[in-house]
Amino acid sequence: MSVLNELQNDDKFGNSVEFSSCKQKYSSTLLSRSKVSSEINEALSLSSSQMIIRSVKRNVKKPNQISGNTLSDLNWTQSSSSYSREFCRLFTHTISSKSDMKTEIDCVRNLINLQPITPITNISNSSTLFSRLINYAIHGHLRVCHFRSICWRIFLNILPNDVSQWSKQLKKDREYFTMLNCRININPHNNHIKSDDHPLSYSRTSLWNKYFYSLKVKRLIAKDVNRTFPKVEYFHNQIIHNIMIDLLYIYTEHENISYQQGMHEILAPLLFVLHCDLTAFEHVVEMKIIPSDLWNDLNYIMNKEYFQADVYMMFAKIMNSVKNWYPQTKLSTYDHDKRIRRRTVIGLPTAITLLKSEANSTSDDPEQTRMVTNTIQNSIDNNNSKYFKIYYDNNNDELDGEDHEEIKNDSEGDEVIEKYERQNEDELKQPDCGNQHTFHFDQQEHSKHNCSGDCFLEQIHKQLLLRHNSLLYNHLKKLEISPKLFGLKWIRLLFGHEFPLQDLLYIWDCIFAINNNLAFVPYMYLSMLLRLAPTLIKYEFTECLTLLMNYPTGIDVTYLVYMALHLYKPHSYNKPSNIYDYYSIFHSITFGDDDNNNNNNNNNNNNVTNSKTNDIPDNTGCSSNDNYNYDVKTTNNDKNDSDVDNIDKIINIENSYSDSNNNVKNNPISSLPSLSNKLKSKIKNARFSNIFNSYREKTNIDNPITNTDIIKRSKTFKNRKQVMDIPKRRSLADLASSKKSIHIKSNEENIRLSDIMISTESTNNNN
Amino acid sequence: MYGGSMSGKDDEYDYLFKVVLIGDSGVGKSNLLSRFTRNEFNLESKSTIGVEFATKSVEIDGRTIKAQIWDTAGQERYRAITAAYYRGAVGALLVYDITKRETFNNLEHWLLELRGHAEPDIVIMLVGNKCDLRHLRTILTEDAKLWAERHGLFFMETSALESTGVENAFYSILRTIFEAVRSHPPVSNMDMKMSPYPNQPIVSPNTDGSKSGRRCCS
Numbered sequence: 001m002s003v004l005n006e007l008q009n010d011d012k013f014g015n016s017v018e019f020s021s022c023k024q025k026y027s028s029t030l031l032s033r034s035k036v037s038s039e040i041n042e043a044l045s046l047s048s049s050q051m052i053i054r055s056v057k058r059n060v061k062k063p064n065q066i067s068g069n070t071l072s073d074l075n076w077t078q079s080s081s082s083y084s085r086e087f088c089r090l091f092t093h094t095i096s097s098k099s100d101m102k103t104e105i106d107c108v109r110n111l112i113n114l115q116p117i118t119p120i121t122n123i124s125n126s127s128t129l130f131s132r133l134i135n136y137a138i139h140g141h142l143r144v145c146h147f148r149s150i151c152w153r154i155f156l157n158i159l160p161n162d163v164s165q166w167s168k169q170l171k172k173d174r175e176y177f178t179m180l181n182c183r184i185n186i187n188p189h190n191n192h193i194k195s196d197d198h199p200l201s202y203s204r205t206s207l208w209n210k211y212f213y214s215l216k217v218k219r220l221i222a223k224d225v226n227r228t229f230p231k232v233e234y235f236h237n238q239i240i241h242n243i244m245i246d247l248l249y250i251y252t253e254h255e256n257i258s259y260q261q262g263m264h265e266i267l268a269p270l271l272f273v274l275h276c277d278l279t280a281f282e283h284v285v286e287m288k289i290i291p292s293d294l295w296n297d298l299n300y301i302m303n304k305e306y307f308q309a310d311v312y313m314m315f316a317k318i319m320n321s322v323k324n325w326y327p328q329t330k331l332s333t334y335d336h337d338k339r340i341r342r343r344t345v346i347g348l349p350t351a352i353t354l355l356k357s358e359a360n361s362t363s364d365d366p367e368q369t370r371m372v373t374n375t376i377q378n379s380i381d382n383n384n385s386k387y388f389k390i391y392y393d394n395n396n397d398e399l400d401g402e403d404h405e406e407i408k409n410d411s412e413g414d415e416v417i418e419k420y421e422r423q424n425e426d427e428l429k430q431p432d433c434g435n436q437h438t439f440h441f442d443q444q445e446h447s448k449h450n451c452s453g454d455c456f457l458e459q460i461h462k463q464l465l466l467r468h469n470s471l472l473y474n475h476l477k478k479l480e481i482s483p484k485l486f487g488l489k490w491i492r493l494l495f496g497h498e499f500p501l502q503d504l505l506y507i508w509d510c511i512f513a514i515n516n517n518l519a520f521v522p523y524m525y526l527s528m529l530l531r532l533a534p535t536l537i538k539y540e541f542t543e544c545l546t547l548l549m550n551y552p553t554g555i556d557v558t559y560l561v562y563m564a565l566h567l568y569k570p571h572s573y574n575k576p577s578n579i580y581d582y583y584s585i586f587h588s589i590t591f592g593d594d595d596n597n598n599n600n601n602n603n604n605n606n607n608v609t610n611s612k613t614n615d616i617p618d619n620t621g622c623s624s625n626d627n628y629n630y631d632v633k634t635t636n637n638d639k640n641d642s643d644v645d646n647i648d649k650i651i652n653i654e655n656s657y658s659d660s661n662n663n664v665k666n667n668p669i670s671s672l673p674s675l676s677n678k679l680k681s682k683i684k685n686a687r688f689s690n691i692f693n694s695y696r697e698k699t700n701i702d703n704p705i706t707n708t709d710i711i712k713r714s715k716t717f718k719n720r721k722q723v724m725d726i727p728k729r730r731s732l733a734d735l736a737s738s739k740k741s742i743h744i745k746s747n748e749e750n751i752r753l754s755d756i757m758i759s760t761e762s763t764n765n766n767n
Numbered sequence: 768m769y770g771g772s773m774s775g776k777d778d779e780y781d782y783l784f785k786v787v788l789i790g791d792s793g794v795g796k797s798n799l800l801s802r803f804t805r806n807e808f809n810l811e812s813k814s815t816i817g818v819e820f821a822t823k824s825v826e827i828d829g830r831t832i833k834a835q836i837w838d839t840a841g842q843e844r845y846r847a848i849t850a851a852y853y854r855g856a857v858g859a860l861l862v863y864d865i866t867k868r869e870t871f872n873n874l875e876h877w878l879l880e881l882r883g884h885a886e887p888d889i890v891i892m893l894v895g896n897k898c899d900l901r902h903l904r905t906i907l908t909e910d911a912k913l914w915a916e917r918h919g920l921f922f923m924e925t926s927a928l929e930s931t932g933v934e935n936a937f938y939s940i941l942r943t944i945f946e947a948v949r950s951h952p953p954v955s956n957m958d959m960k961m962s963p964y965p966n967q968p969i970v971s972p973n974t975d976g977s978k979s980g981r982r983c984c985s
């Protein structure tokens with residue numbers, strides 16, 4: 001009803017036919033929805049329709065800008081639509097539907113008399129905001145997005161999925177950061193100081209003492225901040241350096257850990273992304289393109305005054321996962337003094353009052369002053385011991401009112417922070433989209449070592465790399481290349497030194513989108529290793545380690561991400577096709593040559609005892625073949641063909657066994673070397689087509705490839721075919737040996753039966 | 768094992784020496800490495816995270832020596848990669864910044880760590896970097912030289928920016944290592960110590976006949 005009233009009010013602006021036609025369309029759509037949709041959908045539609053109506057009002061209020069058809073007006077309309085539509089497309093589901101887009105476009109077209117604009121196609125029609133944003137991130141559409149920082153905060157659970165709750169959550173986070181900043185980042189020049197405090201004080205409660213300590217730590221952090229992303233001009237600004245130093249200092253003091261090199265590399269891209277989004281928002285506001293309703297929604301979210309707070313919340317969330325890969329350093333001496341400081345808060349003021357009273361009573365004689373100072377020191381020690389006891393006994397009756405108030409103030413601040421952290425912990429405990437991870441990091445081993453980053457890398461190599469590419473795993477192990485030599489840098493910086501900044505942001509889109517606990521990082525690590533596997537296997541120690549420490553530029557980042565997604569969930573994401581698979585197939589052929597050599601060596605030995613040893617190379621061959629993923633079609637065809645061949649050859653073996661044993665021994669053995677020799681010669685000559693034709697003539701197998709025009713595909717298929725030929729011939733030899741063993745066993749059974757008959761006859765004679 | 772697929776570089780060398788760079792953060796270790804191995808200097812360089820690695824071959828007395836230079840982060844105290852970093856090192860460059868006295872004061876700590884993790888017979892050279900900043904000097908050359916003599920170290924001042932003394936520093940330490948190896952022929956244990964990886968070929972100096980010959984330690 002309220003919408004209808006607003007529509008009636010709009011009549012006052014004019015009775016133009018165009019506007020009335022728009023009104024009719026809105027009313028028809030609203031009526032059709034009200035019949036079907038539920039209350040929630042009605043509320044959403046109302047809010048969305050209000051947004052559209054207000055945008056129409058804004059257009060009507062400025063007829064001068066609309067009257068002309070100059071280029072500036074065209075840019076105006078296009079840019080306004082692009083920014084607001086981008087927001088609506090990402091974060092509101094109702095407006096992103098096609099019908100609303102069409103009605104909006106028709107309305108704008110009628111007002112401006114322009115040609116129709118092609119509507120934006122939606123990648124996915126999923127109803128969930130979170131899953132839709134994940135698809136955007138994976139397909140790389142956040143690269144040119146003006147709301148990347150908001151998407152990251154949704155992925156990291158800093159902002160809720162409900163858009164209307166954003167302002168509330170941001171207000172809470174920003175208040176928390178303000179309190180944290182006031183508590184940790186102290187500057188005595190600005191604050192009101194006690195009369196007893198002074199810059200040269202050695203007191204543990206002195207603000208000056210704490211201030212000088214912070215300057216020392218910040219000087220250490222500044223060494224690295226000044227060397228952040230040296231090729232990006234944004235990070236040459238001194239204001240940005242000061243912001244980074246403050247945020248890193250606040251984080252390390254709050255988490256009670258010491259600063260480690262590398263943390264600045266995690267903070268820097270977050271600053272960059274949020275700054276880009278805020279700059280885009282300011283630009284849109286200055287151009288007066290944004291609708292007033294959207295401006296009201298985004299003004300608080302995109303507020304520049306809270307820049308540090310918004311960056312800090314993202315940084316703290318990411319570091320909760322990344323800090324496990326940094327060494328857990330011990331408390332410094334100053335942190336140790338902090339704990340003593342809390343205890344001595346009770347005792348020191350009264351000691352100071354004692355100093356005052358005794359100082360007044362002293363005379364000017366030097367000897368007496370020395371005596372007095374000694375007595376004062378003794379009295380301080382005694383009083384401190386007394387107040388320590390009082391503190392442990394919790395007897396508050398003897399304390400002064402002022403001291404009691406101070407204790408309350410400190411305790412209240414700590415309690416508020418603890419409550420906030422508990423809320424965050426509760427959010428973390430909730431399951432994230434019900435993901436089940438195959439990679440599991442054992443926390444029991446974590447307690448054994450000081451640095452769990454080392455264990456984390458070892459387990460990636462043992463659990464994932466050994467399964468996907470055991471050849472590379474064994475190669476690195478043989479060369480004694482420890483994963484921590486190159487891997488610690490990869491995971492501590494989230495691959496920040498390996499890729500340029502724009503590619504790095506795309507990788508971080510996927511890392512945050514898939515899981516906010518950074519569970520995608522080991523698969524990204526594995527994808528980067530597998531990409532270099534064909535090259536690393538050829539290299540010795542020096543070249544191998546150099547390549548890993550200086551990851552080559554020019555690699556397609558999209559391929560690495562898609563391969564990592566395939567490794568993460570093989571059923572949900574297909575393996576990306578790329579020319580690099582072509583090289584890996586060549587490597588499998590060379591590996592196949594080794595199998596042929598082993599096969600010949602085994603065939604030369606005709607002893608029965610070697611039957612067990614024959615099984616071992618078969619297994620290794622199968623495992624090596626499994627490392628390289630083949631197409632499903634070819635494997636199915638090969639399986640069917642192998643079954644048919646096995647059945648035929650079993651019949652042949654039975655027939656030949658009845659004739660003579662020697663024929664069975666010689667036929668499969670003699671045939672294999674000749675074939676293998678032929679294969680070797682032809683592989684060396686690289687005439688794959690001839691081999692395929694000869695093989696096809698023998699076996700009369702139809703060609704499953706339909707597109708024979710593509711030469712590369714046919715070559716790859718033939719190469720795979722040849723690799724798959726080798727296990728068949730081995731299986732034939734195994735079948736022959738198994739048949740022999742069966743017949744031998746049957747003979748033994750006959751002998752046993754005859755023994756039983758003899759024993760029964762003897763018993764009958766005795767009876 | 769992978770005889771057919773091995774197609775590594777065919778660079779011939781007689782000795783492989785591992786040299787490590789240690790010192791505080793910001794003294795210029797990474798630029799010393801890049802200046803010596805690639806003849807490059809970057810005023811805008813990133814912080815070293817973990818380990819960096821580079822090699823260069825030099826000629827000393829007709830012998831080809833391949834130097835493996837290892838660079839590490841100077842700020843990380845409890846280092847997970849300490850054992851792997853110092854294992855098999857035959858030389859160490861102890862680097863400080865002449866414009867910051869604090870980096871010189873921390874050399875005691877670095878020397879203790881080096882004595883604790885590296886081989887006892889490692890050759891150590893003290894390097895005072897950034898000698899081009901004459902107006903900002905806080906450590907006198909004589910004081911550093913006395914400190915080095917007291918601890919039995921070699922000493923040299925360098926400037927990675929102006930490429931002053933960098934080549935001399937590395938050549939000097941490599942020559943010292945080479946003379947030590949040549950004067951004391953390596954025993955089987957010493958072979959394992961000198962070459963951190965047994966697969967790397969190493970030639971004993973007794974075989975003067977074949978200059979380019981190579982043989983394995985085992």
